[in-house]
Amino acid sequence: MSERITTADVVKVAKLARLDLDPxxxxxxxxxxAGMLEHFADIDALDLGDVQPxxxxxxxxNVFRDDVIVAGLxxxxxxxxxxxxxxGRFRVPPILGLDS
Amino acid sequence: xxxxxxxxGTTGTAGSFVYTAGPATGNxxxxxxxELIVGLEVHVELATLTKLFSxxxxxxxxxxxTNIDPVTLGLPGALPVLNRHxxxxxxxxxxxxxxxxxxxxxxxxxxxxxDMPKAYQISQYDQPINVNGFLALPDGxxxxxERAHLEEDTGKSTHFGxxxxxxxxxxxxxxxxxxxxxPLVEIVSRPDIRTAEEARQYVTELRSILVAIxxxxxxxxxxxxxxxxxxSVHKPGTPYGTRCEIKNVNSIxxxxxxxxxxxxxxxxxxxxxxxxRQETRHWDENDGRTHTLRSKEDADxxxxxxxxxxxxxxxxxxxxxxVRDAMPMLPGARRARLSQATGVPADAEAIxxxxxxxxxxxxxxxxxxxxxxxxxxxxxxxxxxxxxxxxTVPAADxxxxxxxxxxxxxxxxxxxxxxxxxxxxxxxxxxxxxxxKGFEAMDTGALEAMVDQVLADNPVxxxxxxxxxxxxxxxxxxxxxxxxxxxxxxxxxxxLVQAKRKG
Numbered sequence: 001m002s003e004r005i006t007t008a009d010v011v012k013v014a015k016l017a018r019l020d021l022d023p024x025x026x027x028x029x030x031x032x033x034a035g036m037l038e039h040f041a042d043i044d045a046l047d048l049g050d051v052q053p054x055x056x057x058x059x060x061x062n063v064f065r066d067d068v069i070v071a072g073l074x075x076x077x078x079x080x081x082x083x084x085x086x087x088g089r090f091r092v093p094p095i096l097g098l099d100s
Numbered sequence: 101x102x103x104x105x106x107x108x109g110t111t112g113t114a115g116s117f118v119y120t121a122g123p124a125t126g127n128x129x130x131x132x133x134x135e136l137i138v139g140l141e142v143h144v145e146l147a148t149l150t151k152l153f154s155x156x157x158x159x160x161x162x163x164x165x166t167n168i169d170p171v172t173l174g175l176p177g178a179l180p181v182l183n184r185h186x187x188x189x190x191x192x193x194x195x196x197x198x199x200x201x202x203x204x205x206x207x208x209x210x211x212x213x214x215d216m217p218k219a220y221q222i223s224q225y226d227q228p229i230n231v232n233g234f235l236a237l238p239d240g241x242x243x244x245x246e247r248a249h250l251e252e253d254t255g256k257s258t259h260f261g262x263x264x265x266x267x268x269x270x271x272x273x274x275x276x277x278x279x280x281x282x283p284l285v286e287i288v289s290r291p292d293i294r295t296a297e298e299a300r301q302y303v304t305e306l307r308s309i310l311v312a313i314x315x316x317x318x319x320x321x322x323x324x325x326x327x328x329x330x331x332s333v334h335k336p337g338t339p340y341g342t343r344c345e346i347k348n349v350n351s352i353x354x355x356x357x358x359x360x361x362x363x364x365x366x367x368x369x370x371x372x373x374x375x376x377r378q379e380t381r382h383w384d385e386n387d388g389r390t391h392t393l394r395s396k397e398d399a400d401x402x403x404x405x406x407x408x409x410x411x412x413x414x415x416x417x418x419x420x421x422x423v424r425d426a427m428p429m430l431p432g433a434r435r436a437r438l439s440q441a442t443g444v445p446a447d448a449e450a451i452x453x454x455x456x457x458x459x460x461x462x463x464x465x466x467x468x469x470x471x472x473x474x475x476x477x478x479x480x481x482x483x484x485x486x487x488x489x490x491x492t493v494p495a496a497d498x499x500x501x502x503x504x505x506x507x508x509x510x511x512x513x514x515x516x517x518x519x520x521x522x523x524x525x526x527x528x529x530x531x532x533x534x535x536x537k538g539f540e541a542m543d544t545g546a547l548e549a550m551v552d553q554v555l556a557d558n559p560v561x562x563x564x565x566x567x568x569x570x571x572x573x574x575x576x577x578x579x580x581x582x583x584x585x586x587x588x589x590x591x592x593x594x595x596l597v598q599a600k601r602k603g
Contacts, residue, residue: 016401018212055205060411067148067185070155072169079165088164089258089274092214 005034119291124337129294134333134367137340138299138359139291142306143284144316145253145324146189152252152283153180153222153410160322164276172281174218179409186283187229189315190250191415191423193285194230196309196430197245203414204229204249206407214275215255223251223286225404229413235289235309236432237301238447244290255280285315291330291340296356296363303327303352308431308456320351327355331362333370341366342376346390348383358383362390434460441467442477450481458489471499472506475515483519492526501530511589513581514539539587547588551596554580566601573597 010030014021021029079085084092121137128135148158154171170178194201207225228249234242256279261271287306293299307325310318318325332343346362349355361383366376381390429437432446438460439446454460459480466480467473476498484491501522505515514534522528555562558579564572573594580593 012401013403016210016403055406056408056411058411061203061414063181063411064184064187065155065181067150067183068155069150069157070169072154072156072167072172075163075165075168078168078173086274089276090165090214092273092275094270094272 005030005037119340121334121338121340126336128336130336131333131363132367132371133335134363134370135336136294136296136359136363137291137332137334137343138293138296139330139343140287140289140293140299140302141328141330142287142289142303143253143326143328144193144287144310144318146186146283146285147314147316148183148186148189148283150183151281152183152186152250154178154281156281158282159278160324162278164274164278167278168280172217172277174216180222180407182410182413183283186250187413187415188423189283190229190248190285191420192313192427193248193287193310193315194233195420195424195427196313196315197230197233197235197248197287199230199233199245199248201230201415201420203227203412205412206250206410207404208407209402209404211402213254214273215257216280217255217277221252221254222407222410224249229415235302235305237298237305238432238435238452239301241298243292243298243302246288246290248285248287251284251286253279253282253284291332296359299329299359300352300356303355305431307352312428312431314428323350326350329355329359329362331359331366332376333363333366341370342378344376344378344390345380346383347380347393350385354383354385357388358390361388365390431455438463438477442474444474444477450477453481457484457487459484459487459491461489462491462495465495466498466502469496469499470503471495472502475502475505479515479519482516483523487523493522494527497522497527497530504530504534508589508592510534510539511586513586513590547584547592548596550583550588551580551593551600554583555597555600565597 007026007030010021010026010033014026014029075088079088079090082090084090145158146152150156151158151167151172154169156167156169156172159167171180191201193199204224205227206222208220209223209225210220212219228247230248231246233245233248235245236242255275255277257273257275259270259273289302293302307318307320310316310325316324320326327349329346329349330343331346332341334341344362344366346358349358362381369376380393382393383390434455435446435451438444438451438455439448441464442451444451451460454463454477462484463473463476463480466476479498479502480491484493487493498519501515501519504510504518505512510518514537515530517537518530518533518539521533522530554576558576561572561575561579565576576597577590577593580588581590
C-alpha cells in the first residue's frame with residue numbers, strides 16, 4: 001500500500017456501494033480505512049516470497065452437491081414479503097436513474 | 101447486467117487481456133483498406149436439472165418465480181453449494197474446445213441491479229476452469245479460445261411504461277428469478293475472427309459441439325445461447341483499433357449483420373477523421389443498426405473478490421480423464437470421417453448437412469451394408485431432411501437402391517422416384533419397386549441406337565458440340581433423357597456422345 005487512501009477514493013466506493021455518506025462520515029471513514037490499510041502495509045513489508053497465497057481459510061476443495069431438484073420456496077409467500085409485486089413477479093422502480 | 105428484457109449478461113471478464121497486432125502479411129481480408137478484428141463472448145446455459153449453487157429447477161418456460169429458493173433470492177444466511185454436474189459439463193466444453201482444465205476459484209462480481217438480488221454475481225475471474233484452447237472451423241482455420249468459465253445467470257427483467265419496453269424511460273420493471281442462478285459457461289474467443297462469415301461459422305460450429313456433447317441445448321431463440329461481439333478495425337501492420345462490444349444479438353444471422361454494420365460504422369468514422377469510442381452498443385434488429393448503450397467509465401468497476409462461501413475447485417486428473425473418455429465424437433471428427441469414406445471435402449454442403457443432422461452414422465451403415473457410400477450421402481442429404489439421426493428406412497434398403505444405381509440398372513432420376521416410395525413406406529426392396537414401376541436399364545445396343553437418333557434429330561446442337569462447344573452437350577443429353585422417358589443413364593449417354601465426337 002504505497003499510496004494513502006483519499007476522500008475521493010471513499011466517495012467513489014461509497015457511490016458504487018450505494019452508501020449516502022455526508023462529508024463528516026467521509027472524513028471519518030477515510031481515516032478508519034487508512035488505519036486498516038496501514039496494517040496491510042505492515043504485511044506487505046514482510047518477505048513472503050515462499051508463502052503460498054491463501055484463497056480460502058478452510059482446508060477444503062471440491063465441495064459439491066448432486067444435480068437433484070428439491071422444491072424451493074412458495075412464490076406467493078415470497079412475493080407477500082416483497083415491497084411490491086405484480087403478475088407473479090417482483091415489481092421494482094425504474095432501473096436506470098438510480099445513479100442520478 | 102441485464103439491460104433489457106431480452107438481452108442480458110455479464111460484461112466480459114477478459115478485459116484485462118492485451119492483444120497486439122502483428123506485422124502486415126499482405127494476406128489480410130480488407131474492407132476499403134481496413135481489416136476487421138472480431139472476438140466473440142458466448143454465454144451458454146448448461147443442461148443441468150438444477151441451478152449452479154442451489155437445488156431449484158433449471159427449466160425454461162415455467163411460471164415466473166416458481167423455481168426460487170433462499171440462495172437464488174440472496175436471503176440472509178443462504179449458502180451456495182456447487183453443482184457437480186455443472187462442473188462436469190463445463191469440463192466437457194473445455195475438452196471439446198481443446199482447453200487446459202486447471203484448478204479454479206469463484207469470485208463475487210459486485211453490482212446493484214435487481215436481476216441479481218444478492219447484489220453480486222458469482223463468476224470465475226482470474227482462475228477460470230478452462231483456458232487456452234481453440235475451435236477449428238469446418239475449413240480448418242483455428243480460432244483461439246481464451247477461456248471458458250463457470251458463472252451464474254441473472255434473473256429476467258421486463259420493463260413497462262416509457263417507449264416500447266425499452267429500459268430507458270420505463271416506469272417500472274417486473275423481475276422473474278427462475279433464471280437467476282442457472283449455470284452458464286462463458287466462452288471467450290481470442291480476436292482471431294476476420295469476417296462476419298467467420299463469426300457465423302464459429303457460432304454455428306460451437307453450437308453443434310455444445311449440442312453434440314450434451315452441454316447445452318444452445319437455442320439462441322430461447323436465450324440458452326447468447327452472443328456478444330467485440331468489434332474493431334485497423335490498418336494491417338498498425339495496432340488494433342478501439343473496440344466496441346455489441347450486445348443483443350439474438351440469432352446467428354443477426355450476428356453477421358451486426359458485425360457488418362459495426363465494421364462499416366467504425367470504418368466510416370475513421371475515414372471521416374472521427375474517433376471511435378470504447379463502449380457497449382446495442383444491436384437493433386428492426387433498424388439494422390447498433391446504438392450506444394453505455395459508455396460510463398466506472399460502469400465496469402465490479403470490485404471482484406474471492407467468494408468466501410465457496411471453496412476452490414480442483415478437478416482431479418482421474419476425473420478429467422473419465423470425462424474425456426466419455427466424450428462423444430465431435431462434429432469436426434465426424435465430418436473428417438465421412439469425408440474420408442466418401443472422398444467429398446469435409447466442408448462440402450452434403451457433409452455439413454448430414455453431420456449436423458447426425459445422420460453420418462447412418463450413411464456409414466449403408467456403406468457397411470454393401471451400398472455405395474457416395475450415393476448414400478447424396479440420398480440421405482436430399483431425402484432424409486425430415487428424419488432424425490436414425491432414419492426409419494433400414495440401411496440395407498438404401499444400400500440396395502444405391503447398388504441398382506451404380507450398376508446402371510436404374511438412372512439417378514429413377515432412383516429418386518424409387519427412394520420416395522421407400523421413404524414413404526419406411527423401407528422397401530428397391531429392385532422390386534423399380535421393377536413394378538417398369539424401370540429397367542436400356543441395354544447398350546438400344547441406348548446407342550437411341551443416341552444416334554437423337555444426334556440425327558438435333559443437327560444444330562450436334563454440330564456445335566463437334567466444333568468444340570462443350571456446353572451443347574446439355575441439350576443432347578436432355579433430348580436423350582426425354583426420348584427415353586427418363587430411363588437412360590445420363591452418364592452413359594454423355595460417354596456415348598463423347599465417344600462419337602472422337603470417333
